[in-house]
Amino acid sequence: MFGQELREARTRRGLGLRSCAARLNYSPGQLSKVETGKRRPTQQLARAVDALLSTGDYFERLWSAANHGVPSVASGSTDDPLIAHELPNGKVVFVPASRRQFIQGVGAAAAASLLSTIPAAPAAAAEVKPLAHFQAAHRLLIDTDNMLGAANALPGVHEQLRSLHSIRQTAQGQDGQDLVNMQARFAELAGWLCQDLGDFEQARYWLDRALEWSYPAGDPELTAYVLARKSQLAGDMGDALGAVDLAHAAARQAPNERIVAVAQTYAAHGHALGGSPDATEASYDGARSTAERFDGQSPWGVWLDDSYIDVHRAHSLSTLGRHDAAVETFRAAIAALPAGFHRDRGVYLAREALAHAGAHDTAAATQAGLQALAIARDTRSGRTATELRQLDTALADQGGQHAAAFRDAMRDATVIT
Structure with missing residues (x-):
C-alpha cells in the first residue's frame, strides 16, 4: 500500500520517478522497488516523502501501520x-x-x-x-x-x-x-x-x-466559486491577467449574484495590479451593486459585505500608489471586521501598515505593523508574514527610531523568518 500511495501522490504532483528519487536521495531503481512492493520502505524514507510532498505525517503513519499494526x-x-x-x-x-x-x-x-x-x-x-x-x-x-x-x-x-x-x-x-x-x-x-x-x-x-x-459533483455554484478562488490566488501571486481572466470565467458560470460579486471583487484587484485605476473602481462598484441584488440562499461567499469589499479596495488603492486613501479605507474596514476574524485582521493591519509606509508615516506604519506582528505570532499566517517582510524593507529605507523598533521586533519574531 505504501508503494502504491507513493506512486499516486508523486504522479499527482507531476514528479517523475527519477526526479522524485533524486530529491529523496534514492536511486530510481531503489524507489521503483519500493513502489512495486519489492523493497520495504524505511521510516526515514516515509518522513522524507512527507516532507517532499507536504503530506503531513501520512506516509510515516502508513509505515507505522505496516510495521506495528493499527489499534x-x-x-x-x-x-x-x-x-x-x-x-x-x-x-x-x-x-x-x-x-x-x-x-x-x-x-x-x-x-x-x-x-x-x-x-x-x-x-x-x-x-x-x-x-x-x-x-x-x-x-x-x-x-x-x-x-x-x-x-x-x-x-x-x-x-x-x-x-x-x-x-x-x-x-x-x-x-x-x-x-x-x-x-x-x-x-x-x-x-x-x-x-x-x-x-x-x-x-x-x-x-x-x-x-x-x-x-462530477454536479455543483455549478462550487465550480464558479473555485474559479473565483483561483482568481484570488492569482492576485496574491501578482498575476494581473490571470486574476482578471479567472474572475471573468467565474462570473460567466456563476448561478447567483453573490458569487458574481465575489468574482468582481477579485477582478478589481487584478485590474489594480495591471495599473488600471478606472477598471479597478468600476469592478468594485459592480461588486457592491451585484451583491445588493442577491436575496437568495447560498453557502458560498457568506462573508461578502461592504467591509470585505472595502478592505480589498484599500489593498488595491495601495497597489495603485494612492496610499492616503488606502489608509482611511483600511481603518474603516478593519474597525467593522467581526471579532472572530483574528487572522484576517492581522493581514489587513499589515497591509494598512504598508499603506502608511507608502505615505511616509513611519510612526503609524510601525504601530500597525507591530499589531499585525503580534497576530502573526498567534496564527502563523504566511500572508501576514509576506506583508510584514515588505514593510520591514520599506521601513529600512525610511530609517528613524520607529522603523528601528519595528525592525528589532521583526528580528525577534522567528515566525516571520
Whole structure:
C-alpha cells in the first residue's frame, strides 16, 4: 500500500520517478522497488516523502501501520466525535475518539465550543452516515483555521481528504456524488490554508483538484466559486491577467449574484495590479451593486459585505500608489471586521501598515505593523508574514527610531523568518 500511495501522490504532483528519487536521495531503481512492493520502505524514507510532498505525517503513519499494526476499534462514548480512520487494506471506518484525541488530531488545543458542532457518535460504527461527519469535520476545521491559524487546521484537512479518497472507491449513486462534492470542498479548503501559509504552489494544486472534482459533483455554484478562488490566488501571486481572466470565467458560470460579486471583487484587484485605476473602481462598484441584488440562499461567499469589499479596495488603492486613501479605507474596514476574524485582521493591519509606509508615516506604519506582528505570532499566517517582510524593507529605507523598533521586533519574531 505504501508503494502504491507513493506512486499516486508523486504522479499527482507531476514528479517523475527519477526526479522524485533524486530529491529523496534514492536511486530510481531503489524507489521503483519500493513502489512495486519489492523493497520495504524505511521510516526515514516515509518522513522524507512527507516532507517532499507536504503530506503531513501520512506516509510515516502508513509505515507505522505496516510495521506495528493499527489499534483495534474500540467503542466509545456516544458524546465523542467520530474520526475517519483508514485501515492498511484501504477500508475507512469511523471510530469514536475522545474529544482530546480529536483536538490533537487537528493539531491544536481548540476550544470546547468548537467541538459542540460535531454530531454525537452512534453506538456502532456501522450505523454512521459518512457525509454528516465529513460535513461536521469541515465546519470544525474552518473554525480551527479562523481561531488558531492554517497550520493547525491543515493536517486535519489532509486526513479527511485521504479518508474521502478511500471511501469513495466503493460509494455509488447519490452517495458517491455527495462524497465527491465533499472532497471538492475539502480540496478548496486545503487550497485556502496553503494560500494563507504562503505555499502558493500547493494552493494551486488543491484548487485545481477542487475544480476537477466540482464537475462530477454536479455543483455549478462550487465550480464558479473555485474559479473565483483561483482568481484570488492569482492576485496574491501578482498575476494581473490571470486574476482578471479567472474572475471573468467565474462570473460567466456563476448561478447567483453573490458569487458574481465575489468574482468582481477579485477582478478589481487584478485590474489594480495591471495599473488600471478606472477598471479597478468600476469592478468594485459592480461588486457592491451585484451583491445588493442577491436575496437568495447560498453557502458560498457568506462573508461578502461592504467591509470585505472595502478592505480589498484599500489593498488595491495601495497597489495603485494612492496610499492616503488606502489608509482611511483600511481603518474603516478593519474597525467593522467581526471579532472572530483574528487572522484576517492581522493581514489587513499589515497591509494598512504598508499603506502608511507608502505615505511616509513611519510612526503609524510601525504601530500597525507591530499589531499585525503580534497576530502573526498567534496564527502563523504566511500572508501576514509576506506583508510584514515588505514593510520591514520599506521601513529600512525610511530609517528613524520607529522603523528601528519595528525592525528589532521583526528580528525577534522567528515566525516571520
